[in-house]
Amino acid sequence: MNILIFLVPAALLLGLLGLVAFLWSLKTGQYDDLEGAAERILFDDDEPEKDRPEKD
Amino acid sequence: MNDTAAIAEENPGADPEFFVRETEDGQARLDLVVAGMHCAGCLRKVEGALKNLDGVEYARANLSTKRVAVRWNPSRLKARAIIHTLAATGFTAVPFDPKLLGTLDEQESRSLLKALGVAGFAAANVMLVSVSVWSGLVTDMDATTRSFFHWVSALIALPAIAYAGQPFFRSALKALRAKTMNMDVPIALAVILATTMSLVQTMVNARHVYFDASVTLLFFLLIGRYLDVQARAKACSAAENLLGLRATAATLIAPDGTHRSIAVENLEPGMKVLVVAGARIPADGEILTGVSEVDTSLVTGESLPEQVKPGAPVFAGTLNLGAPLIVRVTKRDDDSLLAEIVRLMETAEQGRARYVRIADRAARIYSPAVHIMAAATLALWFALGAPWETSLTYAISVLIITCPCALGLAVPVVQVVATGRLLRQGVLVKAADGLERLAQAGTIVFDKTGTLTLGRPHLVNGDDMARADIALGAAIAASSRHPLAVALAAHGKELPRPLLKNVREEPGMGLEAQLDGETIRLGNAEYAGGQQRDMHGGSELWLRRGNATPVCFRFEDTPRPDAKEVIDALKARGFTVELLSGDREPAVRRLAETLGIAIWHAGARPAAKIARLEELTKEGHKVAMIGDGLNDAPALRAAHVSISPADAADVSQTAADFIFQGTRLAPVVEAIDVARKSRTLVFENFGLALAYNAVAVPLAVAGYVTPLVAAVAMSSSSITVTLNSLRLNLARRAKPPREV
Numbered sequence: 001m002n003i004l005i006f007l008v009p010a011a012l013l014l015g016l017l018g019l020v021a022f023l024w025s026l027k028t029g030q031y032d033d034l035e036g037a038a039e040r041i042l043f044d045d046d047e048p049e050k051d052r053p054e055k056d
Numbered sequence: 057m058n059d060t061a062a063i064a065e066e067n068p069g070a071d072p073e074f075f076v077r078e079t080e081d082g083q084a085r086l087d088l089v090v091a092g093m094h095c096a097g098c099l100r101k102v103e104g105a106l107k108n109l110d111g112v113e114y115a116r117a118n119l120s121t122k123r124v125a126v127r128w129n130p131s132r133l134k135a136r137a138i139i140h141t142l143a144a145t146g147f148t149a150v151p152f153d154p155k156l157l158g159t160l161d162e163q164e165s166r167s168l169l170k171a172l173g174v175a176g177f178a179a180a181n182v183m184l185v186s187v188s189v190w191s192g193l194v195t196d197m198d199a200t201t202r203s204f205f206h207w208v209s210a211l212i213a214l215p216a217i218a219y220a221g222q223p224f225f226r227s228a229l230k231a232l233r234a235k236t237m238n239m240d241v242p243i244a245l246a247v248i249l250a251t252t253m254s255l256v257q258t259m260v261n262a263r264h265v266y267f268d269a270s271v272t273l274l275f276f277l278l279i280g281r282y283l284d285v286q287a288r289a290k291a292c293s294a295a296e297n298l299l300g301l302r303a304t305a306a307t308l309i310a311p312d313g314t315h316r317s318i319a320v321e322n323l324e325p326g327m328k329v330l331v332v333a334g335a336r337i338p339a340d341g342e343i344l345t346g347v348s349e350v351d352t353s354l355v356t357g358e359s360l361p362e363q364v365k366p367g368a369p370v371f372a373g374t375l376n377l378g379a380p381l382i383v384r385v386t387k388r389d390d391d392s393l394l395a396e397i398v399r400l401m402e403t404a405e406q407g408r409a410r411y412v413r414i415a416d417r418a419a420r421i422y423s424p425a426v427h428i429m430a431a432a433t434l435a436l437w438f439a440l441g442a443p444w445e446t447s448l449t450y451a452i453s454v455l456i457i458t459c460p461c462a463l464g465l466a467v468p469v470v471q472v473v474a475t476g477r478l479l480r481q482g483v484l485v486k487a488a489d490g491l492e493r494l495a496q497a498g499t500i501v502f503d504k505t506g507t508l509t510l511g512r513p514h515l516v517n518g519d520d521m522a523r524a525d526i527a528l529g530a531a532i533a534a535s536s537r538h539p540l541a542v543a544l545a546a547h548g549k550e551l552p553r554p555l556l557k558n559v560r561e562e563p564g565m566g567l568e569a570q571l572d573g574e575t576i577r578l579g580n581a582e583y584a585g586g587q588q589r590d591m592h593g594g595s596e597l598w599l600r601r602g603n604a605t606p607v608c609f610r611f612e613d614t615p616r617p618d619a620k621e622v623i624d625a626l627k628a629r630g631f632t633v634e635l636l637s638g639d640r641e642p643a644v645r646r647l648a649e650t651l652g653i654a655i656w657h658a659g660a661r662p663a664a665k666i667a668r669l670e671e672l673t674k675e676g677h678k679v680a681m682i683g684d685g686l687n688d689a690p691a692l693r694a695a696h697v698s699i700s701p702a703d704a705a706d707v708s709q710t711a712a713d714f715i716f717q718g719t720r721l722a723p724v725v726e727a728i729d730v731a732r733k734s735r736t737l738v739f740e741n742f743g744l745a746l747a748y749n750a751v752a753v754p755l756a757v758a759g760y761v762t763p764l765v766a767a768v769a770m771s772s773s774s775i776t777v778t779l780n781s782l783r784l785n786l787a788r789r790a791k792p793p794r795e796v
Contacts, residue, residue: 033118034120039099
C-alpha cells in the first residue's frame with residue numbers, strides 16, 4: 001500500500017488546484033454576469049485583454 | 057423591461073454629470089441602467105458604440121443586471137455625450153446612483169459562493185477517501201491504512217468545516233443570543249458534534265468516522281442558502297434599477313442666477329429649484345414663478361391634474377405637466393402631506409406584528425425534540441450498561457441522522473423555484489417571507505388610480521366624433537405633455553394630420569394654433585368657449601375651430617385591461633375584495649360597479665386607509681394591500697402583505713413586499729397562486745423529512761447507523777425534497793408569461 005503515499009497527496013493536490021482556480025475566477029468577477037457570458041460566446045472577434053471585467 | 061423605458065422617458069431632467077465618480081487614476085466612471093438590453097446583439101451594440109467614442113477607456117455591459125460600467129477621460133468627453141450616443145443607438149440609458157452599487161446581498165452571495173466552493177472541494181475529497189474505507193471495511197483493509205485514511209479525512213474536513221460552516225455557526229449563535237431557535241441551531245450543533253466525535257474516533261483508531269457526513273451536510277445546505285440569496289438578490293437588483301432610474305438630481309438656481317445639479321437630499325429650505333415640464337418636483341415647496349398643471353396622482357390618488365400658480369404649495373413626487381416652474385423649497389411643515397405619510401409609516405412599522413417564518417416555527421418544535429431524543433438515547437444505553445463512549449457515539453449518531461438536511465432544504469428550494477418563476481412573469485419578490493405571508497391572505501384591498509386603473513386618461517367618446525375633429529385635435533394636442541392632450545394625440549396618431557402653424561400653449565388653459573387663417577383652440581371649457589358638463593369623475597377637452605360650435609372630447613381613467621377578470625378570479629378563489637381610494641366618490645363608485653366590487657371607500661386619506669386595514673385585522677382578516685401612490689405607502693406597510701406596480705411611487709415600492717411589472721394585473725393572481733402552491737409544497741417537504749426521520753431515528757437509537765447508512769439516508773432525503781420542490785415549475789401557468 002506504499003503507493004498511497006503518492007496517490008493520496010496527488011489526488012488532494014489536484015482537488016486543491018480546482019478549488020484555487022474556482023476562488024480565483026470568483027475573485028476576478030467571472031461570476032458577476034453569467035447571462036452575459038453565455039451570450040458573449042456568440043461574438044465573432046476576440047476582445048483585447050484590457051476589456052476583461054475588473055474588480056470594483 | 058418595458059416599464060423602465062417608460063419611466064426613463066418621462067424623466068428628461070436627470071443630469072448624468074452628477075452621478076459621475078472619479079477613479080484613482082483620474083478617469084471618470086459612470087454606471088448606467090440600460091433598458092431593453094437582452095441579447096448578444098444588444099451587448100455588442102452598446103459596448104461597440106461606447107468604445108468608439110473618443111476618450112472612452114473601458115465599457116462593460118452586464119446582461120444579468122442590465123447595467124453598463126463606463127470609464128473615460130473626463131477632459132475629452134462629457135457624460136451627456138455617452139447617454140446621447142446610447143440613445144442614438146436605440147437604448148435608453150439612465151445614470152445609476154453609485155450609492156446603490158455593491159449592496160449587502162451581493163457581498164453575502166459572494167461569500168456564500170466561496171464557502172460553497174470550499175465545502176464542495178472537501179465533500180468530494182472526503183467522500184473519495186470514505187468510499188475507500190467503506191469498501192475496505194468489507195474486504196482486506198488493515199487498521200493502519202484505515203487510520204491513515206481517517207487522518208487524511210480529518211486533515212481536509214477540519215479546516216473546511218471551520219471555514220464553510222461559518223454562515224450556520226454565526227446564525228445559530230445569533231439565534232441563541234436572542235434566546236430563540238432557528239434551523240441553524242440543530243445544524244451547527246450536529247456538525248460540531250459529529251466533527252468532534254470523528255476526531256476522537258480517529259485518535260483512538262476506531263472503525264467509524266463521520267467527517268463525510270459533516271461536510272456533505274454543509275455542502276447541501278450551502279447550495280440551498282446560496283440559491284436563496286441569489287434569487288432574492290436578482291429581484292432586488294431589478295427593483296434597484298427601477299428606483300435608480302428615478303434617482304434624479306434637482307436643478308438648483310444659485311443666488312447669482314447660475315444653474316447646477318444637486319442631490320435631492322441636499323436640498324435645504326429656502327433654496328430655489330427649477331422644475332422643467334415633464335419632471336418630478338424634487339421637494340415640498342412653494343411656487344415662485346410659472347403657471348402650470350401638476351399631476352398629483354402618485355401622491356393623493358386624485359386622477360385629474362391640479363392647476364398651480366405662484367404662491368401655491370407643491371409636493372415632492374408630483375409631476376409638472378405644463379410649463380417650467382421655479383419652486384422655493386419650504387421647510388417640511390408638520391402638517392404637510394409628506395410629513396403625515398412619513399409619520400404614519402413609522403407607526404405602521406411598529407404596529408406590524410413580527411412574523412415568524414415557517415422554517416423557524418418548525419425549528420422551535422423540531423430542535424428540542426431532537427435534542428431530547430439524543431439525550432434519551434445516551435441515558436438509555438448508559439442505563440443498559442454500555443460503556444459511556446459507546447452511549448455517546450449512539451447519541452451523536454441520532455443527532456447526525458436527524459440533522460435537518462432535508463428540513464433545511466425544505467423551505468429555501470421552494471422559495472428559489474417560486475421566486476424564479478415569478479421573476480419570469482414580471483413579479484419581483486422583495487421580502488424573504490413575502491410568499492409565506494401572501495399565502496395566508498384572505499382579503500385583498502385595492503387602491504384605485506394607478507393600481508386598478510392605468511392612471512392615464514383615455515378618450516371615451518371617440519366613436520361619436522367626426523374623424524376630422526379627432527385628427528385636428530390630435531395634431532394640436534401632439535405639442536403638449538398634458539395627460540389629456542397626450543391621450544388625445546395617442547388616439548388620433550393613425551389619422552392624417554392637418555398642417556398647423558404657430559402652435560402655442562397657455563399653461564393651465566389650453567393650446568392655440570392657426571390653420572388656413574382660422575384660429576383653433578383646444579383646452580378647457582372656458583378657454584375654448586364650451587359649456588362645461590357635470591364632471592362625474594371624468595374630464596374633458598374642448599376644441600373650437602374659428603367661430604364654429606366647440607366639440608367636446610371626454611376622457612376617463614380606464615381600468616387595467618384585465619382588471620375585471622382578475623377581480624373575478626380572486627373572488628373565485630374565495631377572496632374578499634375591497635376598493636379603498638383617495639379619489640372622489642363618483643369616480644370610485646363607477647369603477648367599483650364596473651368591476652363588481654361590493655365594498656368600496658372613497659376619499660380616504662392615508663390615515664383613513666390605515667384605520668380601515670386595522671379594522672379588518674381586528675376582525676381577524678389577513679389583508680393583502682395592493683397600491684401604488686405615496687398615499688398608499690403607510691397602508692402597504694400596515695397590511696399583512698403588500699404588492700405594488702412597478703410604476704408606483706418610490707416610497708411605495710420600498711414599502712411593498714412584491715412588485716409587478718407591465719400594464720396587466722394578472723401577475724397578482726399568479727403571485728397568489730404561486731404563494732399558495734409554495735406553502736403546500738413546503739408542508740409536503742416537511743412531511744417527507746419527517747417520514748424519513750421516522751425510519752432513520754429508531755435505527756440510530758438502536759445503534760445501527762454507520763457512516764455509510766447516514767450518507768445514503770441524508771443524500772436520498774435531500775434529493776427527494778429538492779425534486780418535490782421542482783414540481784412547482786410543472787404547475788400550470790395562469791397566463792402567457794411575458795408581454796412585450
